[in-house]
Every structure is written in C-alpha cells, then in structure tokens.
Amino acid sequence: MDLGEFEVYRIDSYGYDETPKTIAPKSRNFIVFKPRNAIEVSKILKFANERKIPVFVRGGGTGLSAGAVPTLDGILISTERMKEIEIDVRNRLAICEAGVTLDELTKAAEKHGLSFPPKPGAENATVGGIIATNAGGVRAMKFGVIRNYVLGLEVVLPDGRIMKFGGKTIKNSAGYPLLQLFIGSEGTLGVITKAIIRLLPQLRDMSMLAIPFRNIEDAMEYSIETCRKLTPLGLEYMEKRAVEIGESVSGKRWVSKEGEAHILSIFEHKWEAEESAEIAYSCNAIDVFLASPKEQRDLLDIRSKIYLGIKNRIIEILDICVPPASILEYLRKSDEIARKYGIDVITYGHVGDGNLHQHPLIFEGWERVYWNFRREIMRLAVEMDGTISGEHGIGEIKRDELAELFPEQYGIMRKIKEIFDPNGILNPGKIFK
Structure with a gap:
C-alpha cells in the first residue's frame, strides 16, 4: 500500500x-x-x-x-468523512456510514416523517460511535438502546476484509448473531463503516411533567409506581444541586425552587402524564408542573447542560446501572461509602432504567482514597445484579474493574478478541490491557 x-x-x-x-x-x-x-x-x-x-x-x-x-x-x-446516508422509506430504514452524526440521522429521518427513537446525549456523536458503545439515553426505558435498532453492519476486520453482518430484516435466525458482537465492542474487533438502522414513525407530541419532591425516598417511590403502571419515554432524576448547575449553564429557570429531588417525566401521550401526575401526588410530590412545548425545550436544555457545568470540577462520571427498584437502596449504600472516604458526589440519571450518573467532586488529596471508593461503588452495583457501565462503555478507564468483577466473562471476551484481532492492533488498551 x-x-x-x-x-x-x-x-x-x-x-x-x-x-x-x-x-x-x-x-x-x-x-x-x-x-x-x-x-x-x-x-x-x-x-x-x-x-x-x-x-x-x-x-x-x-x-x-x-x-x-x-x-x-x-x-x-x-470516520468524519464517511457521511453518506440513505432513507429507505418503504422499509423504514436508514442506511448510513459511520461518520453520520446523530443530529444528521435524526434530521434525515424526520424529513420523511420517521424518527430514530434512542436519544444519547450528544447530538454530534456519530453512528459508528454510538453503535460501538451501545449507547442508551433518555428514552431507553420505552424504546430500548442502540442495539435494538441495528439490523445490519458493514465492518472492516483488522486484516482488511470487508464483512457484512445482518441485513434489512428484523427477523434473522440464520446461525450465530455475529452482528451483535460488534455492538458495544468499542472498536476492538473491527471498524464499523456502515449501518442499517431501524426507524419508527415520528412522535407527534410529547407530554412532560416536572415534579419536585422533598426527599429522594418519595421521588424513587413515584418512579417505581409510574413504571409499574405506565411506560414513560423517560424518567430523569436530578438532585437539587444538579438542577442548579443546569440552570446556571443554560440560563433557563427550573419550574420550582422547592424540593431536594426532582423528576422529569416524559410521556408519548397526555393521558399517561395525567395518570402519572396522580401517582406523583400520592407519593407526596410538592407539586406537579405540566410543561408547554417551550417549557419542555427549556427543561431538557437544563438537563442536558448539567455535565457541561460540572465536568471541570469532577474526578470522573460514574455510569452505574442497577435494577430500577433497587436505586434507593443503591444510593443509600453508595452515600455511606462516599462519606467513609470523605467524597462529595452529585447525582442525576435515567432512573426509569436504573442508570445513574454520579459525579465525585475533586478535592485535595483525592488520589489517595478515590480508587478504593470507586472499586467499592462498582462492586456494590454488581452485587445488586447491576453493572459498572450502563451506556458509556468500558474504554480504558474501567477495564481493570471489568476484569476483576466479571472474570469468567472477561476471559471469554478476550478469546473472541484474539479470534478477530490476533495481532491486537485495534484499539489496544480499550476493554483489555
């Protein structure tokens, strides 16, 4: 060459x-x-x-x-130059190269009255990237994660072979589902160059509730009861400090200054929001605010700006995921661990699917205690039948914990890696040492 x-x-x-x-x-x-x-x-x-x-x-x-x-x-x-995208309207599919951004995919689908339901946080994330990490987002509890929408992939293997897995059909029982190996593989098995993605009809309207609670116990009870009776598009939890950070960055105002725990509930239908409001009041909500279309945009902007406002003050963003009904227990126990090490943690996340984003704040001498804190937090999640990463992936910073907490699975993954990439050239240091 x-x-x-x-x-x-x-x-x-x-x-x-x-x-x-x-x-x-x-x-x-x-x-x-x-x-x-x-x-x-x-x-x-x-x-x-x-x-x-x-x-x-x-x-x-x-x-x-x-x-x-x-x-x-x-x-x-x-992959930034790989931008080709085609919308197959009759089959309700998008065929796009890996460098197409989430924003570009969304706009292309909307031109045909279609939508790509998952909503990972970054609009400039690329199709290849969100597939490689099996990204989730706000709507995962109703619409699932990226894995649920990928029907086919074009992948280049380390030796240069261009392979195609899957196709344009939802059903496929022809042997092992090799397609699934590459979703969430973080670029360690092959380079994703093109994807066939399932689309759905565009959502016509959404209803959104902003609900302040006096304490996290009432907020989590509301979340559990709402998910038991309804299927929201998303349930977003924010502690009070997280809301204030989002406000300061976005320049927008949250609907209430009261409450230590806030839930943003998103529904496809108005009747679901009305029923959820009744649940909220039965769980001691301070109030329930039904957002207008403009208020919906403002509230989502506040939520999306939290990380931007806090990223220079944190050690990292933890991406724990536990069964939704176990969130309160997890938060209580993780708070105890944080207090033991003198670590202040700001928390928000997707409580409807159990995925929390915890932000340990930087303090003098954090390096001496943080790694023990982190290890205990991740072990707690696994002991509660959860996982150490819900949507951000392992990358380079969680590989040691993956090997320690999932040793048998890790061994199998390493053997798969050796089959596809025997020379170990692809994304070395990611997932595996």
Whole structure:
C-alpha cells in the first residue's frame, strides 16, 4: 500500500475525548487518517496489521471512557468523512456510514416523517460511535438502546476484509448473531463503516411533567409506581444541586425552587402524564408542573447542560446501572461509602432504567482514597445484579474493574478478541490491557 494516496494529519485535538482530564490517559504520538469509505479503511488496516501498528478509531470524540484516546504510538482513523446516508422509506430504514452524526440521522429521518427513537446525549456523536458503545439515553426505558435498532453492519476486520453482518430484516435466525458482537465492542474487533438502522414513525407530541419532591425516598417511590403502571419515554432524576448547575449553564429557570429531588417525566401521550401526575401526588410530590412545548425545550436544555457545568470540577462520571427498584437502596449504600472516604458526589440519571450518573467532586488529596471508593461503588452495583457501565462503555478507564468483577466473562471476551484481532492492533488498551 502506498500511504501517499491518503492525506495524513497530526491533529492534537484528536488526542482526547470528553473523558474528564483528571482520569483521562495521556495520548501518544499518532497520525490521523480520514478515509472516505470502507475500501480506504481496508487498505489502512491491512497495512497496519502486516506491520503490527496500533490503530485507534474516532467518531465524534464525545466518549466518556477514553475509548478513542490513542494511548500508544500509531494510527488514528477518523470516520468524519464517511457521511453518506440513505432513507429507505418503504422499509423504514436508514442506511448510513459511520461518520453520520446523530443530529444528521435524526434530521434525515424526520424529513420523511420517521424518527430514530434512542436519544444519547450528544447530538454530534456519530453512528459508528454510538453503535460501538451501545449507547442508551433518555428514552431507553420505552424504546430500548442502540442495539435494538441495528439490523445490519458493514465492518472492516483488522486484516482488511470487508464483512457484512445482518441485513434489512428484523427477523434473522440464520446461525450465530455475529452482528451483535460488534455492538458495544468499542472498536476492538473491527471498524464499523456502515449501518442499517431501524426507524419508527415520528412522535407527534410529547407530554412532560416536572415534579419536585422533598426527599429522594418519595421521588424513587413515584418512579417505581409510574413504571409499574405506565411506560414513560423517560424518567430523569436530578438532585437539587444538579438542577442548579443546569440552570446556571443554560440560563433557563427550573419550574420550582422547592424540593431536594426532582423528576422529569416524559410521556408519548397526555393521558399517561395525567395518570402519572396522580401517582406523583400520592407519593407526596410538592407539586406537579405540566410543561408547554417551550417549557419542555427549556427543561431538557437544563438537563442536558448539567455535565457541561460540572465536568471541570469532577474526578470522573460514574455510569452505574442497577435494577430500577433497587436505586434507593443503591444510593443509600453508595452515600455511606462516599462519606467513609470523605467524597462529595452529585447525582442525576435515567432512573426509569436504573442508570445513574454520579459525579465525585475533586478535592485535595483525592488520589489517595478515590480508587478504593470507586472499586467499592462498582462492586456494590454488581452485587445488586447491576453493572459498572450502563451506556458509556468500558474504554480504558474501567477495564481493570471489568476484569476483576466479571472474570469468567472477561476471559471469554478476550478469546473472541484474539479470534478477530490476533495481532491486537485495534484499539489496544480499550476493554483489555
């Protein structure tokens, strides 16, 4: 292969993602390739594999687990030029390349009265990235996660082979579902270059409630009862400090200054919101606010700006997921662990599906105690039949805990990695040491 046929870059900003700087690994020397299609990706990988050169893959750089950080000298493939998208209206599908952003996919689908239901937080995240991490988001409890919408993939393997898995059908019982191996694989098995994605009819209207509670016990009881009787699009929990941070960054005002625990409830139908309001009052809600369309946008903006307002003050963002009915128990026990180590934690998250985002704040000398705190928190989640990452992935910063807490599964995953990537060139250091 003649490297001269490609434009090669050295772009320092590609050496990091959204992982907090306190915990993010440092990038090494790397050159950036920006291929335009699977054929060009194939040439790059074949060249690298023959010479055992590490290859890292980057989408929108929105990851929170250092999954795209090039931590060894090598090559970084950016999918930003891979932008082709086709909407198959009659089959209700999107066929798009890996560099298409979530925002571009959403707008393309909406032009045809269709929608891509999952709502991962970053609109500039790419299709390849959200598939590689099996991203979730606000609507996961009703519509599922990315895995539920990927019907087919085009993947380039480390040796340069271009493979297709799945197709345009929802049903497929033809052998092992190899497609599923690549969803959530974080670029360690192959480079995703194209996806066939299932779409749904566009949502016509949404109803949204903002509900303040005096304490977290009442808020969690409301969440459990609402999910028992209804199926919301999403239930978002925010402690009071998180709301205040979102307000300060967005410039918008929350509906109530009262309450220590706040729930943002999102429904597809107004009757669901009305019934949920009755549940809220039965769970001692201070009040229930039905948001107008403009207020809905403001409330979601406040929610989306929390991380932006806090990211320079935190050690990292923990991505624990536990059974929804166990959230209150988990929060009580994790608070005890935090107090033991003198760590202040700000929490919000998707309580409808049990996925919490906990933000331990930086303090002097945190390095001496934080890792023990983190290990106890993750072990607690696993002991409660949960997991150490609900949607952000393992990347480089959670691989030790994955190996420690899921040793048998980790061993199987490593064997799968060796089958697809025997030279270990793809995203080295991610998921595996």
